[in-house]
Amino acid sequence: MSVSFWQDLSKYKNQKIISKDVIIVGGGIAGLSTAFWLKHEDPSLSIAVLEKGAVGSGATGRNAGFITCGSVEHYNRMVEKHGESQAKEIWKFSEENLKLLNEYLLKGHEGEVSFQTQGSFSLASTNEEFKELKRAKALMSSHGVSVETLEVVDIKKRLHVEGFVGGIKYCDDASIDPIALLSLMRKKLEAGPSPVEFYEHNEVFELSSKSDTQVVVTQAHTFEGQAVVLATNAYSSLIDSYFENKIYPTRGQILITEKVPLFMEGPCYANFVLDYFRQLPTGEVIIGGFRQLQKDAEVGFSDQTTFVIQKALEDFLHLHIPHLRGKKVTHRWSGVMGFSADGQPLVGSLPTNPQVYFLGGFTAHGLGLAFHCAKTLSQLIFGQSPPQWLSARRF
Ligand SMILES: Cc1cc2nc3c(=O)[nH]c(=O)nc-3n(C[C@H](O)[C@H](O)[C@H](O)COP(=O)(O)OP(=O)(O)OC[C@H]3O[C@@H](n4cnc5c(N)ncnc54)[C@H](O)[C@@H]3O)c2cc1C
Structure with missing residues (x-):
């Protein structure tokens, strides 16, 4: 971003x-997780988190609060793209993300953050997609991942949704209230003898360095x-042009309905992981x-909602979920995600200034990846290189 002379109070x-x-x-x-792991590594570090x-x-x-393993595509496609051993490594990395969240943050606080471990489902509306899901399941089972196949009758009985020809269940996925998760993390970071300091409403507009010192101006x-x-x-x-062809701002839109009695076994994806409920x-x-309906409009930094996508979400709801017919939509919103060029996150430091580190590009899977990525970044700061598929140097 740019800031005018008049707006710059730091002068x-x-x-x-x-x-x-x-x-x-x-x-x-990503920011709070990084603070967590740096403090875990060295509790005496002084840390400030700046947020615009x-x-x-x-x-x-x-976001929607899914904590799911893997990435934005079915596992068979991950294997085609990355090869079997790397696809397995990526999956196991995200499984470890959930284990770490559990062990270090969530244990004893499940209710406070609405943490649920009901797994998640991928549903196919065509036979072609169901065939892919079965292929994905076979590969995942051979890689030690816990997956279950669902036929139409199981989908009706366990999820109470219509219009799908089959699906699979990833047994180890979870869901959470993401704001409650941040509050829990913040509480931990602000406790103790050397608390992390938070500076909200502080937009960074300049980074520079003088000798070994980094200067950050809000x-x-x-x-x-x-x-x-x-x-x-x-x-x-917007902060450094290095990211221009590496992390793309991509909008995601959502709506939420009024309350209805509980009817679904767990969170669902549909249509090749593009839609979810x-x-x-x-x-x-x-x-x-x-x-996918407005690919061009959904790239950029605006967090408006659009009529076309909101209508499609509402049509989907009426078509597939009988329990929601006639129910009110109470909130509609959108957010801007960072998508990477190959769908995997990036951990690294700037080639022009190795003391400026970064993590991002979670490609709609930040809850499923960022905590573990932040651990990897903290290890990089303390001298240990990230795996190749995660390292920003792959680009
Ligand atoms: C509609 C929607 C649904 C999603 N659903 C899911 C889901 O169910 N599961 C899942 O895993 N992921 C989901 N995602 C993606 C997930 O939300 C992201 O991957 C994750 O939140 C990324 O976290 P982050 O900390 O990297 O980015 P952010 O949460 O975007 O944090 C970056 C922060 O940096 C601040 N900032 C930016 N520039 C400056 C500056 N110059 N100075 C100071 N501060 C600055 C921003 O204000 C922002 O708060 C969804 C995203 C959207 C939009």
């Missing part, structure tokens, strides 16, 4: 410079640190997707 020379060991830009799941809005105002506070403050982490995901190319423990049903 007043009497302003105190805030010094920290690490300055993290971005208050979403409030914590959770980006994609993390606007409209309100100037910060100095030994290292900077950009956890700005979709917005990263789930019922919250409190009864509301959230439906998202249909980006």
Whole structure:
């Protein structure tokens, strides 16, 4: 972004410079997870998290709350693209993400964050897609992943939805309230003898370095640190042009209905992972997707909703989910995600300044990947290289 002379309050020379060991830009799941792992590695580190809005105002506070393994395509396609051994490694990495979330954050707090481990379903509306799902299931089972096949009768009985010819269940997936998850993380980060400091409503507009010190300027403050982490995901190319052909801002739209009695066994994907729906423990049903209908309009930084996609979401709801016919839609919104060129996240540092680290490009799977990616980034900061498929150097 650019900032005018008038808006730049940091220009007043009497302003105190805030010094920290690490300055993290971005208050979403990636930024808070990075703060968590850096503190885990070295509790004495001083850390500031800078966020242009409030914590959770980006994609993390606007998503559907699926914590799913893998990436944006069926497993057979991951195998075709990456080969068997790398596809398995990527899947296991995301399985580990959930284990780490459980072990370090969620245990004992499940109710507080509406954490549910009901697995997730991929539903096929054509025989062609069902054939792919069966192929995906065979590959996954041979790689030790727990998957179950569903015929039409199972879908009706267990999910109470119509218009699908078959599906599979990924038994180990989960779901969560993403804002409650951020609040839980923040509480942990602000506790203890050397708490992480949060600076909300501080948009970073300038990064520079003088000798070994990194300088980060927001409209309100100037910060100095030994290292900077950009956890700005979709917005990263607005800070540094390095990200322009690596992380693409991509909009996702959602709606949610009024509460209905609980009827679904677990969260569902449909149409080659493009569309998705789930019922919250409190009864509301959230439906998202249909980006494919307006591919060009869904690229960019705007978080408006559009009539075309919102109508498609509503039509989907009436067509496939009898329990929702005649029910009210209470909220509609969108958010901007960071998609990477090959669908896998990026962890690395800027070639022009190795003390500026980053993570992003979670391609609609930040809840399923970011906590583990942040652990990998923290290890990189302490000298250990990430796996090749995750390293930004692959581009
Ligand atoms: C509609 C929708 C549904 C989704 N559903 C799911 C789902 O069910 N499961 C799943 O795993 N993923 C889902 N995603 C994707 C998921 O939300 C993202 O992958 C994840 O939130 C990325 O986290 P992040 O911390 O990298 O980015 P963000 O949450 O976007 O955080 C980046 C932060 O950086 C801040 N920022 C940017 N520029 C600056 C600056 N210059 N100065 C200061 N701060 C700055 C932003 O305000 C933002 O808060 C969905 C996304 C959307 C939009």
